[in-house]
Amino acid sequence: MQCDSYLDLGSEVFWGVWGAGGGNFVCSMLLGYVHPAYKCFKIVERKKPKLEHLHFWCQYWYIYVKFHQFSLVFLFLLSTH
Secondary structure: OOOOOOOHHHHHHHHHHHHHHHHHHHHHHHHHHHHHHHHHHHOOOOOOOOOEEEEHHHHHHHHHHHHHHHHHHHHHHHOOO
16 A cells, blocks of 8 residues: 555545444444434533433433443453353
């Protein structure tokens, strides 16, 4: 791989990671974390957010964290056996 600039190098690295299965990771991060974090921030930023919206986002983040914890424990148990 020969790159003439940092932009070319960044492009090569991005597409290399994307092609190696990293695209799934990028999509899951965008859909599962970045977009909800933005939406949650916009709700909390309001002067008087609706209680239903705050309740929804609290539930979302609680479930998100529990799934993440479960996956970490499951992967740990899987790797030790």
